[in-house]
Amino acid sequence: MSVRICTTNENKVREFERMLGFDLRPVALDLEEIQTLDTVAACRNKGVLAFAALGEPVVVDDTGFELAALDGFPGALVRWAIDAGGTRILHRMLPEGVRDTASVVTAVAYVDGAGVQIFVGRLDGRVIAEPRGTNGFGFNAVFVPSGEDRTLAEMSDAEKDRISPRGQALRDLAAFLREQAR
Ligand SMILES: O=P(O)(O)OP(=O)(O)OP(=O)(O)OC[C@H]1O[C@@H](n2cnc3c(O)ncnc32)[C@H](O)[C@@H]1O
16 A cells, blocks of 8 residues: 655654555645644645645644643644744743643544545643653653653654554554555
């Protein structure tokens, strides 16, 4: 089976390759992202744009980081928060003394001529001030999943894949694609 994935983020491609046993044909179109905190809405829009640009079935991924004390901000806007202030900004955004509860959400969309299918994964945890660990990318080093002492960046690839929102979403995508191919 062959899947076209549209992303500018090579780390995502590596995770897709690790977790999907399909032939991936990555394409790095930098698609316009709508201004929303809602990761599912951002993902859906990215998928529609990618399908319109490529004219063939495509998979896209959008990942958000939700701070509970800020009612889910920055959510799908996290890329710009990190671009502006590095990953430490995610803890720095919190006013003194509020809860450090955070969640990572990944939405994956498969878009073809029949429409858009969305698969979502979510991981709750907390955000920390000082990054720890060297594995992975993005906000991995400042996020500690619930029930864990380690950040995602202190876990092996296999450990992250087992619990990560992308892992959850990709397992559902894989099942959907296998069903489609029958
Ligand atoms: O939109 P595309 O082209 O796919 O690439 P992107 O890097 O802009 O993708 P997102 O908007 O989904 O990413 C938001 C931010 O979250 C980071 N990120 C995404 N997935 C992550 C993961 O699994 N672990 C840690 N950080 C992640 C990523 O590096 C960005 O800074």
